[in-house]
Amino acid sequence: xxxxxxxxxxxxxxxxxxxxxxxVSGLRTYFHVMDGTVKAVDGVDxxxxxxxxxxxxxxxxxxxxxxxxxxxxxxDTPPGEIVEGEIxxxxxxxxxxxxxxxxxxxxxxxxxxxxxxxTSLNPVFTVGNQIAEAVKLHQGVGDKEAMERAIESLKAxxxxxxxxxxxxxxxxxxxxxxxxxxxAMALSCEPKLLIAxxxxxxxxxxxxxxxxxxxxxxxxxxxxxxLLITHDLAVVAETVQRIAxxxxxxxxEQGTVEEVLLDxxxxxxxxxxxxxxxxxxxxxxxxxxxxxVPNPFRMPPGCKFEPRCPFAWELCHTHEPDLVExxxxxxxxxxxxxxxxxxxxxxxxxxxxxxxVRDAVTGWET
Amino acid sequence: MATEVxxxxxxxxxxxELEALELERPDYEIKLExxxxxxxxxxxxxxxxxxxxxxxxxxxxLAVGAFGPIFFPYDYSVVPTPDQIVYAxxxxxxxxxxxxxxxxxxxxLALVVNGARLSLVIGVGAALVGAVLxxxxxxxxxxxxxxxxxxxxxxxxxxxSLPLLFVILVxxxxxxxxxxxxxxxxxxxxxxxxxxxxxRSLFLSLRGxxxxxxxxxxxxxxxxxxxxHILPNAVSPIIVATTLxxxxxxxxxxxxxxxxxxxxxxxxxxxxxxxNSLTFIPVGNWWWPLFPGLAIVITxxxxxxxxxxxxDALDPRAKD
Numbered sequence: 001x002x003x004x005x006x007x008x009x010x011x012x013x014x015x016x017x018x019x020x021x022x023x024v025s026g027l028r029t030y031f032h033v034m035d036g037t038v039k040a041v042d043g044v045d046x047x048x049x050x051x052x053x054x055x056x057x058x059x060x061x062x063x064x065x066x067x068x069x070x071x072x073x074x075x076d077t078p079p080g081e082i083v084e085g086e087i088x089x090x091x092x093x094x095x096x097x098x099x100x101x102x103x104x105x106x107x108x109x110x111x112x113x114x115x116x117x118x119t120s121l122n123p124v125f126t127v128g129n130q131i132a133e134a135v136k137l138h139q140g141v142g143d144k145e146a147m148e149r150a151i152e153s154l155k156a157x158x159x160x161x162x163x164x165x166x167x168x169x170x171x172x173x174x175x176x177x178x179x180x181x182x183x184a185m186a187l188s189c190e191p192k193l194l195i196a197x198x199x200x201x202x203x204x205x206x207x208x209x210x211x212x213x214x215x216x217x218x219x220x221x222x223x224x225x226x227l228l229i230t231h232d233l234a235v236v237a238e239t240v241q242r243i244a245x246x247x248x249x250x251x252x253e254q255g256t257v258e259e260v261l262l263d264x265x266x267x268x269x270x271x272x273x274x275x276x277x278x279x280x281x282x283x284x285x286x287x288x289x290x291x292x293v294p295n296p297f298r299m300p301p302g303c304k305f306e307p308r309c310p311f312a313w314e315l316c317h318t319h320e321p322d323l324v325e326x327x328x329x330x331x332x333x334x335x336x337x338x339x340x341x342x343x344x345x346x347x348x349x350x351x352x353x354x355x356x357v358r359d360a361v362t363g364w365e366t
Numbered sequence: 367m368a369t370e371v372x373x374x375x376x377x378x379x380x381x382x383e384l385e386a387l388e389l390e391r392p393d394y395e396i397k398l399e400x401x402x403x404x405x406x407x408x409x410x411x412x413x414x415x416x417x418x419x420x421x422x423x424x425x426x427x428l429a430v431g432a433f434g435p436i437f438f439p440y441d442y443s444v445v446p447t448p449d450q451i452v453y454a455x456x457x458x459x460x461x462x463x464x465x466x467x468x469x470x471x472x473x474x475l476a477l478v479v480n481g482a483r484l485s486l487v488i489g490v491g492a493a494l495v496g497a498v499l500x501x502x503x504x505x506x507x508x509x510x511x512x513x514x515x516x517x518x519x520x521x522x523x524x525x526x527s528l529p530l531l532f533v534i535l536v537x538x539x540x541x542x543x544x545x546x547x548x549x550x551x552x553x554x555x556x557x558x559x560x561x562x563x564x565x566r567s568l569f570l571s572l573r574g575x576x577x578x579x580x581x582x583x584x585x586x587x588x589x590x591x592x593x594x595h596i597l598p599n600a601v602s603p604i605i606v607a608t609t610l611x612x613x614x615x616x617x618x619x620x621x622x623x624x625x626x627x628x629x630x631x632x633x634x635x636x637x638x639x640x641x642n643s644l645t646f647i648p649v650g651n652w653w654w655p656l657f658p659g660l661a662i663v664i665t666x667x668x669x670x671x672x673x674x675x676x677x678d679a680l681d682p683r684a685k686d
Contacts, residue, residue, distance in 0.1 A: 072583055074582055103585045103587055105585070106584065107583065107585030108585055111583070111584070114576055114579065114580055119575060119577060120580040121580070122577040122581070122598075122599070124598045125598075133586065133594075134584045134585070137586065185580075
């Protein structure tokens with residue numbers, strides 16, 4: 001249900017909290033393709049205060065990467081289109097910013113780290129060249145100083161022998177080193193917001209831990225805000241303060257890491273937690289969330305999770321729940337169980353959630 | 367071969383000893399020389415024997431075209447006196463190693479050498495202009511896609527569906543053929559289509575690459591993305607295609623000149639030298655068509671070998 005016009009107008013006029021670096025509201029990004037329209041992001045709201053960290057969690061295809069690309073305005077139009085919504089970043093609405101301006105924001109104020117370090121660097125240039133290019137674009141310095149900055153930022157991300165590394169080509173570096181180069185590039189212009197899209201998915205486990213540690217350390221040292229996109233609950237648990245869980249283009253639950261992971265208020269989050277293999281479950285079949293992500297061309301009429309939800313009833317099939325506040329503005333769940341209508345069924349869910357958390361926690365501890 | 371290596375139990379060493387051991391060990395990774403893709407390509411190219419031979423031949427031919435006319439000058443207006451003329455020409459001799467033509471007693475060597483200059487200028491020039499045109503058109507189509515792509519590629523389709531040789535014949539007739547630069551321009555205008563298709567497909571796949579997204583995310587503008595990030599990655603296939611276009615243009619120029627629609631006889635090209643020899647073949651002076659014909663065959667073969675080697679050497683997926 002879209003909000004009435006007056007309400008939208010009111011929200012546009014209201015004073016923005018200067019403490020909020022990024023405020024995404026009612027964002028809808030659709031892709032018009034041959035078979036119809038894919039509503040990849042279908043009404044996403046979240047806010048990120050300056051210097052804080054937020055994890056955007058969800059399975060493949062839930063729209064988390066598209067959300068990030070929309071913030072950067074990197075969606076190809078056509079087929080993509082930002083249908084609705086606002087992205088307030090540091091006092092400006094990025095959705096209406098002219099191309100010229102958005103280019104200064106990209107890399108300069110919002111930097112992004114991509115999933116694939118193996119292919120995110122241009123094979124024909126030295127890594128020094130590539131970092132220096134970003135510096136030259138945004139800081140307006142000469143070749144020599146840009147290269148010095150490149151060396152400095154490589155040093156800052158723990159690359160040994162940065163003076164020699166800047167002269168090397170990407171194919172001469174390992175995956176972990178390349179991801180460090182990507183991070184150095186992202187940080188070289190001291191951005192206010194760092195978006196990391198699955199920064200560790202393509203790396204092996206030991207390197208994953210190092211890179212996460214590095215991102216965390218740099219985030220704390222430089223005070224940049226971090227939007228971490230991942231499908232890995234363990235990664236968010238270790239890295240960020242707050243979580244937004246996405247499913248089929250909408251946020252289904254948000255709150256602090258502790259709240260969401262230790263006291264889930266949405267059956268999808270509960271399902272994710274109970275599918276973590278744990279100690280108690282040894283020898284038993286792994287539990288999974290039954291069913292598959294809905295077909296993007298034929299979304300369920302009511303709650304998008306309803307076809308897979310073990311707690312769903314008629315209301316869920318016919319009506320879509322809102323993202324309701326649970327006591328605080330930044331603790332929300334998109335589930336009828338958390339509304340008066342679901343009061344009777346709530347204890348059953350709470351018990352299942354408690355069990356899932358208990359199993360998951362013991363799983364993490366092993 | 368086997369060298370004595372003292373076995374050391376690393377676990378028992380003190381940290382200081384370990385460090386000393388580390389220092390003794392050469393730092394392999396940093397000592398590795400850093401080769402860029404051109405150096406790597408050169409390494410692979412050198413291994414391709416035929417390609418090296420082809421390149422040497424082609425460079426030799428270019429040298430002949432560049433410096434030969436200094437040693438074997440040719441002037442159309444110099445006409446022998448009637449008493450010097452032997453109707454059928456003279457076969458190869460020490461004074462004229464490629465023989466002399468019939469009728470005007472031209473030195474065939476001088477014709478071939480001077481012909482090399484124009485044939486190669488037209489071949490290489492038209493291919494280079496065509497490559498630039500093709501890269502621009504294909505690059506725009508591939509990078510921007512959508513309607514721009516559609517319009518440009520339909521133009522290419524139309525041009526490719528024209529019977530090329532007839533169009534060139536007509537064009538050279540109407541644009542006042544005869545001078546070498548008109549011929550060059552005509553060939554340039556008809557040799558970019560293939561390259562533009564190639565460049566378009568390269569750009570289409572390259573613009574979807576992660577590093578292009580990463581560059582855009584770093585705030586790089588369209589112009590720099592096209593020329594600094596995408597084009598350098600597409601250069602190798604463009605080079606290979608261009609060498610092959612050189613060969614095609616040389617053959618086509620010879621063909622067009624042979625039919626009398628190319629460069630006129632005042633300026634020799636391999637094609638028009640061959641063309642003039644036609645009437646004298648029945649008289650049995652084989653040396654007149656043989657040497658310019660050989661020059662064409664050798665050049666085309668050399669270019670094709672070179673192109674083959676370049677394709678292998680510049681293939682980014684090639685492993686040494």
